[in-house]
Amino acid sequence: MPALNNAPPLYRGRFAPSPTGPLHFGSLIAAVGSFLDARARGGEWLLRMEDIDAPRCSMAAAEDILRTLEIFGLVWDDAVVWQHQRQAAYADALAQLQKNMQVFPCACTRRELADSLLAADGAVIYPGTCRLGIPEGKKAQAWRLRVGQASMSTAPIVFEDAIQGRIKSDLSRDAGDFIVRRADGVFAYQLAVVVDDAAAGITHVVRGTDLLLSTPRQIFLQQCLGLPAPLYAHLPVAVNEAGEKLSKQTLATPLDVTRPVPALISALALLGQKPPAELADASLDELWMWAICHWRLENVPRQRVLPAPLMA
Numbered sequence: 001m002p003a004l005n006n007a008p009p010l011y012r013g014r015f016a017p018s019p020t021g022p023l024h025f026g027s028l029i030a031a032v033g034s035f036l037d038a039r040a041r042g043g044e045w046l047l048r049m050e051d052i053d054a055p056r057c058s059m060a061a062a063e064d065i066l067r068t069l070e071i072f073g074l075v076w077d078d079a080v081v082w083q084h085q086r087q088a089a090y091a092d093a094l095a096q097l098q099k100n101m102q103v104f105p106c107a108c109t110r111r112e113l114a115d116s117l118l119a120a121d122g123a124v125i126y127p128g129t130c131r132l133g134i135p136e137g138k139k140a141q142a143w144r145l146r147v148g149q150a151s152m153s154t155a156p157i158v159f160e161d162a163i164q165g166r167i168k169s170d171l172s173r174d175a176g177d178f179i180v181r182r183a184d185g186v187f188a189y190q191l192a193v194v195v196d197d198a199a200a201g202i203t204h205v206v207r208g209t210d211l212l213l214s215t216p217r218q219i220f221l222q223q224c225l226g227l228p229a230p231l232y233a234h235l236p237v238a239v240n241e242a243g244e245k246l247s248k249q250t251l252a253t254p255l256d257v258t259r260p261v262p263a264l265i266s267a268l269a270l271l272g273q274k275p276p277a278e279l280a281d282a283s284l285d286e287l288w289m290w291a292i293c294h295w296r297l298e299n300v301p302r303q304r305v306l307p308a309p310l311m312a
């Protein structure tokens, strides 16, 4: 749905899967929620393959995800953006941060940081070892963003999440100086996502609450790089019976491409959209028509909920 008169779109959303395996019910929630929020508001919905972490990603998984999205009727606008083709843009962003002294090289190994405090999402809260320079005899491995430095605002990052409400984070306490380029040379997810969302003109980011704690880091990076901040909405994530997030790590079952309608009905139910029983007999087109007409972001629950019996 291109914007009229070349005016910037009022709504440009995206879905950004990491092709580390097939789509499962957990990733379907993010795809469906971001797709419906965009389409219900006449917006665009773009697709970005987050294949930056080459050793964990594969072209076969990416192709499988694209095929599954098509079978599910999740049709995207424009060409797919592939992160592996965007290295130059990430390098430019890092160069800008280096020029402005907003990053510092870090020589700490994983083992040296093993006893550090952890952020709520499991990331290491950097103890600051290399902040003022690399200890003698050690070699720089990674680049970290300096958070809460004197030249930048030390005020907490505050944003209004359309589902989760007001979120406030003191980055020095909650995240610490975080990595923007890893020791193996791979640009970090946080940097790539901010650069890519800005380059694509994304206005709305709708994704799972598993990324809620990344958002203050990303907003801080946007401030450092002088990039606009999109609006955010974090969807509930699907969990298994043990209360674990459905993911490749928890061995979530891949979506059944022969039966997209029941999976989509379960996704709509988890997103609080109350699909009527008759939808079970609907075609894919009818289902999407109902879902786009009836999408209400305000009905999406905040809490983590178990997926409907689909998983049984």
Ligand code: GLU
Pocket (backbone or CB within 6 Å): 015, 016, 017, 018, 050, 193, 207, 211
């Ligand atoms: N690639 C990330 C994931 O699959 C999502 C990134 C995002 O939506 O910002 O978890």
